[in-house]
Amino acid sequence: MPKLMILGAGGHGKVVAEIAELMGRWDEIVFLDDNQKLSEVNGYKVIGTLNDYMAYKDRYQYAFVAIGNNKSRVELIDNMIRKGLVVPTLIHPFTAISANCKIQEGTVVMAGAVINTNTIIGKGCIVNTCSSIDHDCVFEDGVHISPGVHIGGTTNIGKATWVCVGASVANNVAIxxxxxxxxxxxxxKNIPDNVxxxxxxxxxxxxxxxxxxxx
Ligand SMILES: CC(C)(COP(=O)(O)OP(=O)(O)OC[C@H]1O[C@@H](n2cnc3c(N)ncnc32)[C@H](O)[C@@H]1OP(=O)(O)O)[C@@H](O)C(=O)NCCC(=O)NCCS
Known part of the structure; x- marks a missing residue:
């Protein structure tokens, strides 16, 4: 069975580890984290720092980035893919996702999320707890929608944008x-870059x- 390392053992990393566990695809899950005081989190070993991932590549072929910073998360995912690691997509079993959606690697979809038909979600996105994304949306890489966010249909969200908890976005909007x-x-209404x-x-x-x- 394959083995998974999760980069980042903070609150987000702990949620990600539980989702990976529920998926049942890995026989061993470990963390990498820059807090060198951590040796174990929720029963998962912390085996090194974020920069150590290549040293563990032979044993842990799968790697998932669980850091909150949107831009850094995508950069790290791109580096890992370039270096031959497999970056999975993590989907909590209690989600409702149309079979006509495309969700790219390094994205996590958390419990209670709903993603409707023909939506495309980029690399390294976070679709957080109980959020919903309606039909025909496009999220570029590194978008994070926080818990309880609702996105109407045919809405586009640009790279590394963060939609905070409980916000709503109407349909046909471009952020x-x-x-x-x-x-x-x-x-x-449409929202420009960098605001x-x-x-x-x-x-x-x-x-x-x-x-x-x-x-
Ligand atoms: C947006 C946010 C990150 C703060 O950003 P910030 O750049 O530090 O913003 P500031 O606190 O400097 O506020 C700037 C202005 O926006 C206003 N503002 C900030 N958040 C606001 C909110 N949620 N609703 C209404 N106004 C808000 C402030 O009152 C201030 O207004 P003023 O200039 O008229 O006085 C924060 O308000 C927020 O929404 N946090 C939620 C984080 C979250 O969702 N976490 C879940 C993670 S899973």
Whole structure:
């Protein structure tokens, strides 16, 4: 049976490990984490730091990145794929995902999520607990939709954008890359790259440079 290492043993990593366990595809799961004080988390060994993944490649052919920073997560996934590791897609068994969706490697879909028909989800995305994505949406790489987010149909979300907990996005909307939608916001119009929006309806509150977002 194959073996899986998870990069990042924080809160997100612990949820990811439980999903991988429920999928039953790996006979051994371990963490890598930069906190060198950790030796074990929830019964899973912490065997090294994030940069150590190549040293363990022969034993652990599968690797999943469970770090919150959207841009760094995608960069790490791309590096690992280039170096020959297999980056799986992790899907909690209690989700409802149309067979006509495409979900790329390094993405995790958590408990209670619903993804409707013909939606495409990029690499390294997080579809968090009890969120929903309706039909014909496109998420670029590294998008994170937090718990309880609802996305209407035919909506596009750009690379590394973070939609915070409980926000809603109307149908036929385009949200740019590297943006943040604040908790509880209701997005009704297109949102450009590199901004933070908040409120009902959502308005621009901040303009960013090329920063990295993540919980
Ligand atoms: C968006 C967020 C990350 C804060 O971003 P920030 O860049 O630190 O924002 P600031 O706190 O500097 O606030 C900037 C402005 O936006 C407003 N704002 C921030 N969050 C807001 C929200 N959720 N709703 C309404 N207004 C909000 C602030 O009041 C402030 O307004 P002002 O300039 O008129 O005073 C945070 O508010 C948020 O939504 N966190 C939720 C995180 C989450 O979903 N975690 C789950 C992870 S799984």
């Amino acid at each position: 740019g890359k590297n943006a943040v939608v604040a908790a509880g916001a209701v997005v009704t 933070m929006v908040a409120g009902v309806p959502a308005v621009i509150k901040k303009q960013f440079g090329d920063v990295n977002h993540g919980s």
